[in-house]
Amino acid sequence: MPENYVTSQTEKGNISVSEDVINVMVSAAVSEIEGVAGLTTPANNDIAEFLGIKNPASRGIKISSENGEAVIDIVIMVRYGYGVTVVGKKVQEQVASSVEAMTGLKTRVNVHVTGIAFDKTDMKG
Numbered sequence: 001m002p003e004n005y006v007t008s009q010t011e012k013g014n015i016s017v018s019e020d021v022i023n024v025m026v027s028a029a030v031s032e033i034e035g036v037a038g039l040t041t042p043a044n045n046d047i048a049e050f051l052g053i054k055n056p057a058s059r060g061i062k063i064s065s066e067n068g069e070a071v072i073d074i075v076i077m078v079r080y081g082y083g084v085t086v087v088g089k090k091v092q093e094q095v096a097s098s099v100e101a102m103t104g105l106k107t108r109v110n111v112h113v114t115g116i117a118f119d120k121t122d123m124k125g
Contacts, residue, residue, distance in 0.1 A: 006065040008105055017070075017103045019063040026061050026072060029098040033090050035082030037117030040075055069106045070099060077117040084113050 005016040030036055039060030060075040072095060078087045088111040096107045 004063075006063065006070045006103075006105055008068040015104065017105060022063050022070060022072070022099060022103065023061050025099050025102055026063070026074065026095050029094045030074060030076065030091060033087065033094055035079050035087040036091065037077040037079045040077050040114055066108075069108055070103070071108050071110070072099070073110045073112065075112045075114055077115045078113055080116050080118045084116075088113060 004019045006019060006022060007014050007016040027039065030039060041059055062073040064071045064073075074091060074095065076087075076091065078084050091111045092109040095109045099105060099107045
């Protein structure tokens with residue numbers, strides 16, 4: 001199974017980073033954000049298919065390349081009591097900062113909140 005890469009061009013050639021590598025970076029960055037209950041696949045398979053999330057290993061994360069830029073779609077649940085847009089913005093900022101710092105790739109981060117998690121459904125613990 002061939003890997004997919006996000007490629008950027010430099011004056012000295014191309015730099016290609018595996019989507020699997022970026023996936024690990026995104027997962028780590030999201031796990032550090034207060035208010036995120038966890039990554040999730042959309043309950044509606046049509047949404048998952050629309051976002052291109054087909055691989056269970058990439059649960060809640062889709063990475064693609066557009067004009068040398070990494071486009072990252074993240075599907076999360078937010079913990080009850082946290083502001084949905086506040087958490088979404090933190091996810092955007094943290095993921096973009098982490099991926100750009102570690103890869104040098106420009107990034108665009110789209111956050112999709114599919115639900116609110118209460119203590120019983122908290123996906124981290």
